[in-house]
Amino acid sequence: MSPLLAAAVDLTLVLYALAMALVLPRLLGGPTAQDRVLALDLSYVFGMLVMLVLAMRYESTSYFEAALLMVLLGFVGSMALAKFLLRGEVIE
Amino acid sequence: MTSPAALEIVVALLLAASGVAAVLAAVGLLRLPDFFTRTHAPALASSAATWCATLASIVWFGSRAPGPALHLWLIPIVLSITAPVTAMMLSRAALFRGRQAGAPLPPPLGGRQ
Numbered sequence: 001m002s003p004l005l006a007a008a009v010d011l012t013l014v015l016y017a018l019a020m021a022l023v024l025p026r027l028l029g030g031p032t033a034q035d036r037v038l039a040l041d042l043s044y045v046f047g048m049l050v051m052l053v054l055a056m057r058y059e060s061t062s063y064f065e066a067a068l069l070m071v072l073l074g075f076v077g078s079m080a081l082a083k084f085l086l087r088g089e090v091i092e
Numbered sequence: 093m094t095s096p097a098a099l100e101i102v103v104a105l106l107l108a109a110s111g112v113a114a115v116l117a118a119v120g121l122l123r124l125p126d127f128f129t130r131t132h133a134p135a136l137a138s139s140a141a142t143w144c145a146t147l148a149s150i151v152w153f154g155s156r157a158p159g160p161a162l163h164l165w166l167i168p169i170v171l172s173i174t175a176p177v178t179a180m181m182l183s184r185a186a187l188f189r190g191r192q193a194g195a196p197l198p199p200p201l202g203g204r205q
Contacts, residue, residue: 022118045141079178082178085189
């Protein structure tokens with residue numbers, strides 16, 4: 001990996017970390033429960049993006065499965081939380 | 093056939109664009125005024141940022157292994173199906189909870205003053 005690409009990968013990881021830190025006040029502070037769920041969903045997407053970039057950094061395709069799992073588990077978790085907020089039950 | 097240097101420049105630019113889009117999505121979630129406008133911000137992360145990052149991965153792994161890196165397409169395809177469903181369910185939950193709390197939802201036409 002060339003120095004240019006290594007620098008770009010590092011810059012991208014720093015930007016993702018900054019984005020996750022910017023989401024944190026919304027996740028911890030609300031103001032409503034659905035705001036927190038939205039912030040959690042967005043941080044799942046950022047975690048998935050970090051996995052994609054780490055796959056390039058460590059030249060391993062195993063990170064791809066982790067990224068796909070994070071997409072699916074983030075969707076299932078957000079759907080369960082949204083269903084709970086809507087109905088008061090996850091499975092009726 | 094492009095040279096390796098040009099290919100790396102393309103990958104680096106796509107990665108930087110993905111990072112900038114992610115930061116913009118986070119800033120949107122932080123700064124927008126109410127929940128229904130905030131639901132628009134994560135779409136930037138699950139569309140632009142994800143597309144740029146997967147495209148960079150596709151170009152990078154496609155240049156290193158024989159054959160195209162097709163399995164990486166699964167991530168934007170799955171995300172483009174799941175992200176709107178999540179946003180719609182959360183909006184319905186917010187509408188329900190706002191009406192239970194007595195808020196005049198949906199807000200009147202004409203936008204905010």
